Protein backbone atom coordinates (compact mmCIF):
# COMPACT_ATOMS: atom_id res chain seq x y z
CA UNK A 1 0.00 0.00 0.00
CA UNK A 2 2.94 2.31 0.71
CA UNK A 3 3.67 2.32 -2.92
CA UNK A 4 0.18 3.36 -3.92
CA UNK A 5 0.38 6.24 -1.47
CA UNK A 6 3.64 7.11 -3.14
CA UNK A 7 1.85 7.17 -6.47
CA UNK A 8 -0.71 9.60 -5.12
CA UNK A 9 2.10 11.82 -3.88
CA UNK A 10 3.51 11.92 -7.37
CA UNK A 11 0.40 13.29 -8.98
CA UNK A 12 2.11 16.38 -10.21
CA UNK A 13 -0.23 19.08 -11.31
CA UNK A 14 1.37 20.64 -14.35
CA UNK A 15 0.26 24.27 -14.78
CA UNK A 16 2.07 24.63 -18.10
CA UNK A 17 0.18 21.66 -19.46
CA UNK A 18 -3.08 23.24 -18.25
CA UNK A 19 -2.19 26.44 -20.02
CA UNK A 20 -1.39 24.70 -23.29
CA UNK A 21 -4.57 22.64 -23.09
CA UNK A 22 -6.51 25.72 -21.96
CA UNK A 23 -8.68 23.65 -19.67
CA UNK A 24 -8.62 22.15 -16.25
CA UNK A 25 -6.58 19.00 -16.71
CA UNK A 26 -3.76 17.29 -14.93
CA UNK A 27 -1.21 14.62 -15.57
CA UNK A 28 -0.38 11.69 -13.31
CA UNK A 29 2.61 9.41 -13.63
CA UNK A 30 1.79 5.84 -12.62
CA UNK A 31 4.81 3.66 -11.84
CA UNK A 32 2.86 0.43 -12.42
CA UNK A 33 0.10 -0.90 -14.67
CA UNK A 34 -3.11 1.05 -15.20
CA UNK A 35 -6.16 -1.22 -15.22
CA UNK A 36 -9.31 0.10 -16.92
CA UNK A 37 -12.42 -1.28 -15.18
CA UNK A 38 -13.09 -2.45 -11.60
CA UNK A 39 -15.24 -5.49 -12.43
CA UNK A 40 -14.20 -9.04 -11.55
CA UNK A 41 -11.55 -8.97 -14.33
CA UNK A 42 -9.86 -5.74 -13.24
CA UNK A 43 -9.93 -6.81 -9.58
CA UNK A 44 -8.40 -10.18 -10.49
CA UNK A 45 -5.45 -8.57 -12.29
CA UNK A 46 -4.89 -6.05 -9.48
CA UNK A 47 -4.93 -8.88 -6.91
CA UNK A 48 -2.51 -11.09 -8.87
CA UNK A 49 -0.13 -8.14 -9.26
CA UNK A 50 -0.46 -7.20 -5.61
CA UNK A 51 0.41 -10.73 -4.55
CA UNK A 52 3.64 -10.43 -6.50
CA UNK A 53 4.37 -7.09 -4.85
CA UNK A 54 3.39 -4.85 -7.75
CA UNK A 55 1.10 -1.88 -7.23
CA UNK A 56 -1.40 -0.93 -9.91
CA UNK A 57 -4.00 1.73 -10.45
CA UNK A 58 -7.59 0.80 -11.30
CA UNK A 59 -9.75 3.38 -13.11
CA UNK A 60 -13.52 2.86 -12.94
CA UNK A 61 -16.22 4.93 -14.64
CA UNK A 62 -18.89 4.15 -12.10
CA UNK A 63 -18.97 4.82 -8.36
CA UNK A 64 -18.44 1.24 -7.17
CA UNK A 65 -16.65 -2.00 -7.93
CA UNK A 66 -18.43 -4.62 -10.10
CA UNK A 67 -20.89 -2.05 -11.42
CA UNK A 68 -22.41 -4.57 -13.85
CA UNK A 69 -23.40 -6.77 -10.92
CA UNK A 70 -24.34 -3.99 -8.50
CA UNK A 71 -26.20 -1.63 -10.81
CA UNK A 72 -27.22 -3.43 -13.99
CA UNK A 73 -28.59 -6.83 -13.01
CA UNK A 74 -31.98 -8.01 -11.84
CA UNK A 75 -32.82 -8.93 -8.25
CA UNK A 76 -33.33 -12.68 -8.65
CA UNK A 77 -30.00 -13.25 -10.41
CA UNK A 78 -27.73 -16.02 -9.21
CA UNK A 79 -24.58 -17.39 -10.77
CA UNK A 80 -25.59 -19.91 -13.45
CA UNK A 81 -22.48 -21.96 -13.06
CA UNK A 82 -21.55 -23.66 -9.77
CA UNK A 83 -19.38 -21.50 -7.52
CA UNK A 84 -16.14 -23.41 -8.14
CA UNK A 85 -16.28 -22.23 -11.78
CA UNK A 86 -16.71 -18.56 -10.85
CA UNK A 87 -13.85 -17.98 -8.42
CA UNK A 88 -11.25 -15.30 -8.89
CA UNK A 89 -7.58 -16.21 -8.39
CA UNK A 90 -6.09 -16.43 -4.88
CA UNK A 91 -9.36 -16.44 -2.90
CA UNK A 92 -12.16 -18.99 -3.06
CA UNK A 93 -15.80 -18.52 -2.12
CA UNK A 94 -16.73 -19.04 1.53
CA UNK A 95 -17.70 -22.68 2.11
CA UNK A 96 -21.10 -21.64 3.47
CA UNK A 97 -22.08 -20.13 0.09
CA UNK A 98 -24.59 -22.27 -1.81
CA UNK A 99 -23.61 -23.99 -5.07
CA UNK A 100 -25.17 -21.13 -7.04
CA UNK A 101 -24.42 -17.96 -5.04
CA UNK A 102 -26.93 -15.11 -5.19
CA UNK A 103 -26.04 -11.79 -6.77
CA UNK A 104 -25.67 -10.25 -3.26
CA UNK A 105 -23.36 -13.05 -2.14
CA UNK A 106 -21.24 -12.66 -5.27
CA UNK A 107 -20.99 -8.88 -4.74
CA UNK A 108 -20.07 -9.45 -1.09
CA UNK A 109 -17.34 -11.85 -2.22
CA UNK A 110 -15.95 -9.25 -4.66
CA UNK A 111 -15.98 -6.55 -1.96
CA UNK A 112 -14.10 -8.82 0.43
CA UNK A 113 -11.69 -9.64 -2.39
CA UNK A 114 -10.97 -5.96 -3.11
CA UNK A 115 -10.47 -5.30 0.61
CA UNK A 116 -8.17 -8.30 1.05
CA UNK A 117 -5.89 -7.21 -1.77
CA UNK A 118 -6.17 -3.52 -0.82
CA UNK A 119 -7.56 -2.56 -4.21
CA UNK A 120 -8.87 1.01 -4.12
CA UNK A 121 -10.02 2.00 -7.58
CA UNK A 122 -10.36 5.61 -8.64
CA UNK A 123 -14.10 5.86 -9.11
CA UNK A 124 -16.07 8.15 -11.43
CA UNK A 125 -13.24 8.25 -13.95
CA UNK A 126 -14.22 7.23 -17.46
CA UNK A 127 -11.35 6.37 -19.75
CA UNK A 128 -12.06 8.26 -22.96
CA UNK A 129 -8.79 7.79 -24.84
CA UNK A 130 -5.70 5.61 -24.51
CA UNK A 131 -2.77 5.73 -26.88
CA UNK A 132 0.82 4.52 -26.88
CA UNK A 133 3.38 7.30 -27.14
CA UNK A 134 6.25 5.67 -29.02
CA UNK A 135 8.62 8.56 -28.39
CA UNK A 136 8.67 7.99 -24.63
CA UNK A 137 7.52 4.37 -24.42
CA UNK A 138 4.49 5.13 -22.27
CA UNK A 139 0.72 4.76 -22.58
CA UNK A 140 -1.22 8.02 -22.26
CA UNK A 141 -4.59 7.27 -20.71
CA UNK A 142 -7.10 10.10 -20.58
CA UNK A 143 -10.06 10.10 -18.24
CA UNK A 144 -13.08 12.32 -17.77
CA UNK A 145 -14.41 12.80 -14.24
CA UNK A 146 -17.86 13.61 -12.88
CA UNK A 147 -17.40 17.35 -13.30
CA UNK A 148 -15.87 16.79 -16.74
CA UNK A 149 -12.39 17.35 -15.32
CA UNK A 150 -9.72 15.62 -17.37
CA UNK A 151 -6.72 13.63 -16.20
CA UNK A 152 -3.94 12.06 -18.19
CA UNK A 153 -2.32 8.99 -16.66
CA UNK A 154 1.03 7.89 -18.01
CA UNK A 155 2.01 4.28 -17.57
CA UNK A 156 4.21 1.55 -18.92
CA UNK A 157 1.49 -1.13 -18.90
CA UNK A 158 -2.16 -0.84 -19.78
CA UNK A 159 -4.78 -3.51 -18.98
CA UNK A 160 -8.19 -3.34 -20.69
CA UNK A 161 -10.73 -4.80 -18.23
CA UNK A 162 -13.87 -3.03 -19.41
CA UNK A 163 -15.67 -6.30 -20.13
CA UNK A 164 -17.85 -7.97 -22.72
CA UNK A 165 -20.91 -6.28 -21.25
CA UNK A 166 -19.73 -2.66 -21.23
CA UNK A 167 -22.67 -1.23 -23.21
CA UNK A 168 -26.23 -2.42 -23.76
CA UNK A 169 -27.17 -3.48 -27.30
CA UNK A 170 -30.35 -1.58 -28.19
CA UNK A 171 -31.68 -2.56 -31.62
CA UNK A 172 -33.39 -0.12 -33.96
CA UNK A 173 -36.97 -1.27 -34.31
CA UNK A 174 -39.26 0.35 -36.83
CA UNK A 175 -41.74 2.61 -35.00
CA UNK A 176 -39.81 2.56 -31.71
CA UNK A 177 -40.44 6.26 -31.11
CA UNK A 178 -44.18 5.78 -31.50
CA UNK A 179 -44.64 3.04 -28.90
CA UNK A 180 -46.60 4.43 -25.94
CA UNK A 181 -45.38 2.07 -23.21
CA UNK A 182 -42.11 1.63 -21.38
CA UNK A 183 -39.19 0.26 -23.46
CA UNK A 184 -36.15 -0.71 -21.45
CA UNK A 185 -33.06 -2.88 -21.67
CA UNK A 186 -32.60 -5.75 -19.18
CA UNK A 187 -29.71 -3.77 -17.64
CA UNK A 188 -32.45 -1.49 -16.19
CA UNK A 189 -34.80 -4.30 -15.16
CA UNK A 190 -34.89 -5.16 -11.46
CA UNK A 191 -38.01 -7.29 -10.96
CA UNK A 192 -41.52 -8.01 -12.19
CA UNK A 193 -42.96 -5.98 -9.29
CA UNK A 194 -43.70 -2.94 -11.43
CA UNK A 195 -45.18 -5.03 -14.25
CA UNK A 196 -47.91 -6.79 -12.23
CA UNK A 197 -50.78 -7.86 -14.51
CA UNK A 198 -49.17 -6.00 -17.45
CA UNK A 199 -48.61 -7.52 -20.88
CA UNK A 200 -44.87 -7.41 -21.45
CA UNK A 201 -42.93 -8.32 -24.60
CA UNK A 202 -39.43 -9.61 -23.87
CA UNK A 203 -37.16 -9.35 -26.93
CA UNK A 204 -34.28 -11.85 -27.05
CA UNK A 205 -33.99 -15.39 -25.70
CA UNK A 206 -30.52 -15.54 -24.17
CA UNK A 207 -30.10 -16.27 -20.47
CA UNK A 208 -31.37 -12.77 -19.52
CA UNK A 209 -34.54 -12.85 -21.64
CA UNK A 210 -35.48 -16.34 -20.51
CA UNK A 211 -35.03 -15.56 -16.82
CA UNK A 212 -36.82 -12.20 -17.03
CA UNK A 213 -39.85 -14.05 -18.47
CA UNK A 214 -39.86 -16.38 -15.46
CA UNK A 215 -39.53 -13.42 -13.09
CA UNK A 216 -42.44 -11.64 -14.79
CA UNK A 217 -44.60 -14.76 -14.38
CA UNK A 218 -43.74 -14.92 -10.69
CA UNK A 219 -45.07 -11.36 -10.31
CA UNK A 220 -48.23 -12.25 -12.27
CA UNK A 221 -47.34 -10.22 -15.31
CA UNK A 222 -48.10 -11.69 -18.75
CA UNK A 223 -44.88 -12.08 -20.71
CA UNK A 224 -44.36 -12.99 -24.37
CA UNK A 225 -40.90 -13.84 -25.67
CA UNK A 226 -39.54 -12.86 -29.08
CA UNK A 227 -37.43 -15.70 -30.51
CA UNK A 228 -36.09 -14.72 -33.92
CA UNK A 229 -33.47 -17.45 -34.28
CA UNK A 230 -32.45 -20.88 -33.01
CA UNK A 231 -31.37 -21.45 -29.40
CA UNK A 232 -30.01 -24.26 -27.25
CA UNK A 233 -31.80 -24.64 -23.94
CA UNK A 234 -30.20 -27.07 -21.51
CA UNK A 235 -31.24 -28.01 -17.98
CA UNK A 236 -28.97 -26.33 -15.41
CA UNK A 237 -28.37 -29.76 -13.90
CA UNK A 238 -28.41 -33.31 -15.24
CA UNK A 239 -27.83 -36.65 -13.51
CA UNK A 240 -27.41 -34.83 -10.20
CA UNK A 241 -24.50 -32.74 -11.51
CA UNK A 242 -24.28 -29.23 -12.98
CA UNK A 243 -24.54 -29.39 -16.76
CA UNK A 244 -21.49 -27.13 -17.03
CA UNK A 245 -19.36 -29.21 -14.64
CA UNK A 246 -20.43 -32.47 -16.26
CA UNK A 247 -19.61 -31.08 -19.73
CA UNK A 248 -16.14 -29.97 -18.64
CA UNK A 249 -15.50 -33.38 -17.11
CA UNK A 250 -16.71 -35.30 -20.17
CA UNK A 251 -14.56 -33.09 -22.42
CA UNK A 252 -11.49 -34.48 -20.71
CA UNK A 253 -12.25 -37.92 -22.15
CA UNK A 254 -14.49 -37.44 -25.15
CA UNK A 255 -14.50 -35.29 -28.29
CA UNK A 256 -16.74 -32.21 -28.17
CA UNK A 257 -19.20 -33.62 -30.71
CA UNK A 258 -19.83 -36.67 -28.59
CA UNK A 259 -20.32 -34.58 -25.46
CA UNK A 260 -22.78 -32.43 -27.42
CA UNK A 261 -24.68 -35.55 -28.50
CA UNK A 262 -24.87 -36.62 -24.87
CA UNK A 263 -26.07 -33.17 -23.73
CA UNK A 264 -28.77 -33.13 -26.38
CA UNK A 265 -30.03 -36.63 -25.56
CA UNK A 266 -30.28 -35.89 -21.82
CA UNK A 267 -31.86 -32.48 -22.53
CA UNK A 268 -34.44 -34.14 -24.76
CA UNK A 269 -35.30 -36.63 -22.01
CA UNK A 270 -35.54 -33.93 -19.35
CA UNK A 271 -37.07 -31.02 -21.27
CA UNK A 272 -38.78 -32.68 -24.23
CA UNK A 273 -38.66 -31.34 -27.77
CA UNK A 274 -38.03 -27.60 -27.40
CA UNK A 275 -38.80 -27.04 -31.11
CA UNK A 276 -42.44 -27.85 -30.33
CA UNK A 277 -42.42 -24.81 -28.04
CA UNK A 278 -41.03 -22.51 -30.75
CA UNK A 279 -37.41 -22.91 -29.66
CA UNK A 280 -35.64 -24.60 -32.58
CA UNK A 281 -32.15 -25.87 -31.89
CA UNK A 282 -29.13 -24.73 -33.94
CA UNK A 283 -27.47 -27.21 -36.31
CA UNK A 284 -24.28 -27.18 -34.26
CA UNK A 285 -24.32 -28.66 -30.78
CA UNK A 286 -24.27 -26.38 -27.71
CA UNK A 287 -20.56 -26.68 -26.87
CA UNK A 288 -19.41 -26.54 -30.49
CA UNK A 289 -21.52 -23.42 -31.06
CA UNK A 290 -20.20 -21.81 -27.86
CA UNK A 291 -16.67 -22.63 -28.92
CA UNK A 292 -17.03 -21.36 -32.48
CA UNK A 293 -19.26 -18.30 -32.01
CA UNK A 294 -19.27 -17.54 -28.28
CA UNK A 295 -23.06 -17.95 -28.16
CA UNK A 296 -23.90 -19.25 -24.68
CA UNK A 297 -26.52 -21.98 -24.32
CA UNK A 298 -29.45 -21.02 -22.11
CA UNK A 299 -29.36 -22.85 -18.80
CA UNK A 300 -32.99 -23.33 -17.87
CA UNK A 301 -34.02 -22.25 -14.38
CA UNK A 302 -37.76 -22.83 -14.84
CA UNK A 303 -38.79 -20.75 -17.86
CA UNK A 304 -39.36 -23.78 -20.06
CA UNK A 305 -42.07 -25.05 -17.72
CA UNK A 306 -43.75 -21.63 -18.00
CA UNK A 307 -43.60 -21.83 -21.79
CA UNK A 308 -45.09 -25.34 -21.68
CA UNK A 309 -47.91 -24.20 -19.40
CA UNK A 310 -48.67 -21.27 -21.70
CA UNK A 311 -47.74 -18.65 -19.08
CA UNK A 312 -45.01 -17.45 -21.45
CA UNK A 313 -45.99 -17.14 -25.10
CA UNK A 314 -43.31 -17.49 -27.80
CA UNK A 315 -43.48 -14.98 -30.69
CA UNK A 316 -41.56 -14.52 -33.96
CA UNK A 317 -39.40 -11.45 -34.76
CA UNK A 318 -40.86 -7.94 -34.60
CA UNK A 319 -41.80 -6.14 -37.83
CA UNK A 320 -42.77 -2.81 -36.35
CA UNK A 321 -44.19 -1.01 -33.35
CA UNK A 322 -47.22 1.24 -33.16
CA UNK A 323 -48.56 3.21 -30.20
CA UNK A 324 -49.94 0.22 -28.25
CA UNK A 325 -49.38 -2.57 -30.72
CA UNK A 326 -46.58 -4.81 -31.92
CA UNK A 327 -46.71 -6.20 -35.44
CA UNK A 328 -44.77 -9.45 -35.82
CA UNK A 329 -42.99 -10.82 -38.88
CA UNK A 330 -45.80 -13.36 -39.42
CA UNK A 331 -48.24 -10.44 -39.77
CA UNK A 332 -49.99 -10.98 -36.41
CA UNK A 333 -50.64 -7.94 -34.20
CA UNK A 334 -50.87 -7.81 -30.42
CA UNK A 335 -51.15 -5.11 -27.76
CA UNK A 336 -48.45 -4.72 -25.10
CA UNK A 337 -47.95 -2.41 -22.12
CA UNK A 338 -44.15 -2.61 -22.05
CA UNK A 339 -41.17 -3.98 -23.95
CA UNK A 340 -38.02 -5.34 -22.34
CA UNK A 341 -34.99 -5.60 -24.58
CA UNK A 342 -32.99 -8.67 -23.55
CA UNK A 343 -30.80 -8.08 -26.60
CA UNK A 344 -27.40 -8.42 -24.95
CA UNK A 345 -24.27 -6.33 -24.63
CA UNK A 346 -21.17 -5.17 -26.47
CA UNK A 347 -17.59 -4.28 -25.67
CA UNK A 348 -16.64 -0.58 -25.71
CA UNK A 349 -12.88 -0.98 -26.22
CA UNK A 350 -12.79 0.61 -29.72
CA UNK A 351 -14.39 3.77 -28.30
CA UNK A 352 -11.42 4.50 -26.03
CA UNK A 353 -8.40 2.40 -27.08
CA UNK A 354 -6.58 3.88 -30.05
CA UNK A 355 -4.62 0.88 -31.20
CA UNK A 356 -4.82 -1.12 -34.40
CA UNK A 357 -3.33 -4.54 -33.80
CA UNK A 358 -4.82 -6.23 -30.78
CA UNK A 359 -8.58 -5.69 -31.02
CA UNK A 360 -11.17 -6.29 -33.74
CA UNK A 361 -13.75 -3.64 -34.59
CA UNK A 362 -16.21 -5.46 -32.33
CA UNK A 363 -14.00 -4.76 -29.31
CA UNK A 364 -12.79 -8.34 -28.82
CA UNK A 365 -9.16 -9.48 -29.16
CA UNK A 366 -8.14 -10.66 -32.63
CA UNK A 367 -6.25 -13.66 -31.37
CA UNK A 368 -8.50 -16.55 -30.38
CA UNK A 369 -8.73 -18.00 -26.88
CA UNK A 370 -6.50 -18.62 -24.96
CA UNK A 371 -4.11 -16.17 -26.64
CA UNK A 372 -6.11 -12.93 -26.64
CA UNK A 373 -4.73 -11.54 -23.38
CA UNK A 374 -1.47 -10.08 -24.65
CA UNK A 375 -0.84 -7.26 -27.11
CA UNK A 376 2.21 -5.16 -27.93
CA UNK A 377 4.01 -2.44 -25.94
CA UNK A 378 2.70 -3.51 -22.53
CA UNK A 379 -0.95 -3.74 -23.57
CA UNK A 380 -3.13 -6.50 -22.10
CA UNK A 381 -6.77 -7.60 -22.19
CA UNK A 382 -8.59 -9.49 -19.41
CA UNK A 383 -12.10 -10.90 -19.53
CA UNK A 384 -12.75 -11.00 -23.28
CA UNK A 385 -12.71 -14.80 -23.67
CA UNK A 386 -16.49 -15.38 -23.74
CA UNK A 387 -15.80 -17.85 -20.98
CA UNK A 388 -17.12 -15.94 -17.99
CA UNK A 389 -15.23 -15.42 -14.77
CA UNK A 390 -13.20 -18.58 -15.23
CA UNK A 391 -11.77 -17.18 -18.49
CA UNK A 392 -11.07 -13.82 -16.83
CA UNK A 393 -9.18 -15.55 -14.00
CA UNK A 394 -6.97 -17.38 -16.50
CA UNK A 395 -6.17 -14.11 -18.28
CA UNK A 396 -5.46 -12.30 -15.00
CA UNK A 397 -2.91 -14.87 -13.84
CA UNK A 398 -1.12 -14.81 -17.19
CA UNK A 399 -0.98 -11.01 -17.28
CA UNK A 400 0.50 -10.72 -13.79
CA UNK A 401 3.07 -13.43 -14.58
CA UNK A 402 4.02 -11.67 -17.81
CA UNK A 403 4.53 -8.31 -16.12
CA UNK A 404 6.56 -9.99 -13.38
CA UNK A 405 8.72 -11.76 -15.97
CA UNK A 406 9.34 -8.48 -17.73
CA UNK A 407 10.34 -6.79 -14.48
CA UNK A 408 12.66 -9.60 -13.42
CA UNK A 409 14.51 -9.29 -16.73
CA UNK A 410 14.71 -5.56 -16.17
CA UNK A 411 16.03 -6.03 -12.66
CA UNK A 412 18.79 -8.26 -14.00
CA UNK A 413 19.96 -5.51 -16.34
CA UNK A 414 18.23 -2.30 -15.26
CA UNK A 415 20.47 0.07 -17.19
CA UNK A 416 19.99 -1.70 -20.52
CA UNK A 417 16.60 -0.16 -20.80
CA UNK A 418 15.43 3.39 -20.77
CA UNK A 419 12.06 2.66 -19.13
CA UNK A 420 13.17 3.36 -15.59
CA UNK A 421 9.62 3.08 -14.26
CA UNK A 422 10.08 -0.60 -13.51
CA UNK A 423 12.59 0.28 -10.83
CA UNK A 424 9.85 2.07 -8.93
CA UNK A 425 7.46 -0.77 -9.26
CA UNK A 426 8.29 -3.10 -6.40
CA UNK A 427 6.30 -2.41 -3.27
CA UNK A 428 8.25 -2.14 -0.02
CA UNK A 429 6.03 -4.83 1.53
CA UNK A 430 6.89 -7.47 -1.07
CA UNK A 431 9.24 -10.35 -0.39
CA UNK A 432 12.72 -10.05 -1.86
CA UNK A 433 13.18 -11.60 -5.28
CA UNK A 434 15.09 -14.87 -5.44
Ligand SMILES: Cc1cc2nc3c(=O)[nH]c(=O)nc-3n(C[C@H](O)[C@H](O)[C@H](O)COP(=O)(O)OP(=O)(O)OC[C@H]3O[C@@H](n4cnc5c(N)ncnc54)[C@H](O)[C@@H]3O)c2cc1C
Nearest residue numbers: 037039040041061067068079080126127162163383388389
Ligand atom coordinates in the same frame (compact mmCIF):
# COMPACT_ATOMS: atom_id res chain seq x y z
C1 LIG B 1 -26.72 -10.91 -16.09
C2 LIG B 1 -25.36 -11.52 -16.21
C3 LIG B 1 -25.04 -12.67 -15.49
C4 LIG B 1 -23.79 -13.28 -15.60
N1 LIG B 1 -23.53 -14.43 -14.90
C5 LIG B 1 -22.34 -15.04 -14.99
C6 LIG B 1 -22.04 -16.23 -14.26
O1 LIG B 1 -22.87 -16.77 -13.53
N2 LIG B 1 -20.81 -16.77 -14.37
C7 LIG B 1 -19.86 -16.20 -15.15
O2 LIG B 1 -18.74 -16.73 -15.20
N3 LIG B 1 -20.11 -15.10 -15.85
C8 LIG B 1 -21.32 -14.50 -15.81
N4 LIG B 1 -21.60 -13.36 -16.55
C9 LIG B 1 -20.56 -12.84 -17.46
C10 LIG B 1 -19.89 -11.55 -16.94
O3 LIG B 1 -19.20 -11.11 -18.05
C11 LIG B 1 -18.97 -11.78 -15.75
O4 LIG B 1 -19.73 -12.20 -14.67
C12 LIG B 1 -18.17 -10.60 -15.22
O5 LIG B 1 -19.00 -9.55 -14.77
C13 LIG B 1 -17.18 -10.07 -16.20
O6 LIG B 1 -16.32 -9.21 -15.50
P1 LIG B 1 -15.51 -8.04 -16.18
O7 LIG B 1 -14.74 -7.38 -15.09
O8 LIG B 1 -14.79 -8.54 -17.36
O9 LIG B 1 -16.63 -7.05 -16.74
P2 LIG B 1 -17.68 -6.11 -15.92
O10 LIG B 1 -18.19 -6.84 -14.76
O11 LIG B 1 -18.60 -5.60 -16.93
O12 LIG B 1 -16.72 -4.93 -15.41
C14 LIG B 1 -16.15 -3.97 -16.26
C15 LIG B 1 -16.03 -2.64 -15.53
O13 LIG B 1 -15.41 -1.70 -16.39
C16 LIG B 1 -16.04 -0.43 -16.24
N5 LIG B 1 -15.82 0.34 -17.46
C17 LIG B 1 -16.33 0.12 -18.70
N6 LIG B 1 -15.89 1.05 -19.56
C18 LIG B 1 -15.07 1.89 -18.86
C19 LIG B 1 -14.31 3.05 -19.21
N7 LIG B 1 -14.29 3.52 -20.46
N8 LIG B 1 -13.59 3.65 -18.23
C20 LIG B 1 -13.59 3.18 -16.96
N9 LIG B 1 -14.29 2.09 -16.58
C21 LIG B 1 -15.01 1.46 -17.53
C22 LIG B 1 -17.49 -0.79 -16.01
O14 LIG B 1 -18.18 0.27 -15.36
C23 LIG B 1 -17.39 -2.06 -15.16
O15 LIG B 1 -17.43 -1.77 -13.77
C24 LIG B 1 -22.83 -12.72 -16.44
C25 LIG B 1 -23.13 -11.55 -17.15
C26 LIG B 1 -24.37 -10.95 -17.04
C27 LIG B 1 -24.69 -9.71 -17.84
Ligand SMILES: NC(=O)C1=CN([C@@H]2O[C@H](COP(=O)(O)OP(=O)(O)OC[C@H]3O[C@@H](n4cnc5c(N)ncnc54)[C@H](OP(=O)(O)O)[C@@H]3O)[C@@H](O)[C@H]2O)C=CC1
Nearest residue numbers: 078079080171204205206207208209228229296342343344
Ligand atom coordinates in the same frame (compact mmCIF):
# COMPACT_ATOMS: atom_id res chain seq x y z
N1 LIG C 1 -27.38 -16.30 -14.13
C1 LIG C 1 -26.51 -16.16 -15.10
O1 LIG C 1 -25.42 -16.69 -15.02
C2 LIG C 1 -26.83 -15.33 -16.27
C3 LIG C 1 -25.87 -15.14 -17.22
N2 LIG C 1 -26.06 -14.29 -18.27
C4 LIG C 1 -24.97 -14.10 -19.22
O2 LIG C 1 -24.82 -12.74 -19.51
C5 LIG C 1 -24.45 -12.55 -20.86
C6 LIG C 1 -25.45 -11.68 -21.59
O3 LIG C 1 -26.69 -12.40 -21.69
P1 LIG C 1 -27.98 -11.78 -22.38
O4 LIG C 1 -28.23 -10.47 -21.75
O5 LIG C 1 -29.03 -12.80 -22.34
O6 LIG C 1 -27.50 -11.50 -23.87
P2 LIG C 1 -27.16 -12.51 -25.08
O7 LIG C 1 -26.29 -11.77 -26.00
O8 LIG C 1 -26.72 -13.81 -24.56
O9 LIG C 1 -28.59 -12.74 -25.75
C7 LIG C 1 -29.21 -11.74 -26.49
C8 LIG C 1 -30.38 -12.35 -27.22
O10 LIG C 1 -31.08 -11.32 -27.88
C9 LIG C 1 -31.36 -11.71 -29.21
N3 LIG C 1 -31.49 -10.50 -30.01
C10 LIG C 1 -30.58 -9.52 -30.21
N4 LIG C 1 -31.08 -8.55 -30.97
C11 LIG C 1 -32.36 -8.92 -31.26
C12 LIG C 1 -33.40 -8.34 -32.03
N5 LIG C 1 -33.24 -7.18 -32.64
N6 LIG C 1 -34.57 -8.99 -32.13
C13 LIG C 1 -34.75 -10.18 -31.51
N7 LIG C 1 -33.80 -10.77 -30.77
C14 LIG C 1 -32.62 -10.15 -30.65
C15 LIG C 1 -30.21 -12.59 -29.61
O11 LIG C 1 -30.66 -13.43 -30.61
P3 LIG C 1 -29.77 -13.84 -31.88
O12 LIG C 1 -29.07 -15.06 -31.46
O13 LIG C 1 -30.80 -14.05 -32.91
O14 LIG C 1 -28.86 -12.68 -32.18
C16 LIG C 1 -29.98 -13.34 -28.29
O15 LIG C 1 -30.83 -14.45 -28.19
C17 LIG C 1 -24.37 -13.95 -21.47
O16 LIG C 1 -23.06 -14.38 -21.41
C18 LIG C 1 -25.24 -14.76 -20.53
O17 LIG C 1 -24.93 -16.13 -20.51
C19 LIG C 1 -27.24 -13.62 -18.40
C20 LIG C 1 -28.25 -13.80 -17.51
C21 LIG C 1 -28.14 -14.70 -16.38
Ligand SMILES: O=C(O)C(=O)Cc1c[nH]c2ccccc12
Nearest residue numbers: 080081290296297386387388389
Ligand atom coordinates in the same frame (compact mmCIF):
# COMPACT_ATOMS: atom_id res chain seq x y z
O1 LIG D 1 -22.86 -16.80 -18.22
C1 LIG D 1 -22.10 -16.74 -19.18
O2 LIG D 1 -22.37 -16.34 -20.27
C2 LIG D 1 -20.75 -17.17 -19.04
O3 LIG D 1 -19.90 -16.55 -19.56
C3 LIG D 1 -20.51 -18.44 -18.33
C4 LIG D 1 -20.97 -19.56 -19.14
C5 LIG D 1 -22.23 -20.04 -19.20
N1 LIG D 1 -22.23 -21.13 -20.01
C6 LIG D 1 -21.00 -21.34 -20.47
C7 LIG D 1 -20.52 -22.31 -21.33
C8 LIG D 1 -19.17 -22.27 -21.65
C9 LIG D 1 -18.35 -21.30 -21.10
C10 LIG D 1 -18.85 -20.33 -20.23
C11 LIG D 1 -20.19 -20.36 -19.94
